[in-house]
Amino acid sequence: MVVEIIRYRLASGQAEAFLEAYNQAQKQLTASPNCLGYRLVQCAKDADRFALTIDWDSTEGHLTGFRRGPHFPQFYALVAPFVDRIEEMEHYEPTGIAWTREALS
DSSP: OEEEEEEOOOOOHHHHHHHHHHHHHHHHHHHHEEEEEEEEEOOOOOOEEEEEEEEEEEEHHHIIITSSSTTHHHHHHHHGGGGGGGEEEEEOOSSSSSOOOOOOO
């Protein structure tokens, strides 16, 4: 598994359109067999900053399986207006140090 981390700093007033774009684009991520999960978070101190983490089966699965597959064109069309607002987009490998507590609903 590899984790892609994308950090965005949006222009003022773009947050609502950004969230709507990813709300629609997530369908393409979910449909990809190479995507194992994702999480989009918004900065608590600066509402124009976001971080997206996507768990991919492998770097190859992301770069070839997804980006050259049938789901990428629609995904990219939705998020393209925000690509110039990316501060970082990198693949990271898990270290094995992790923990999570399931939230109670």
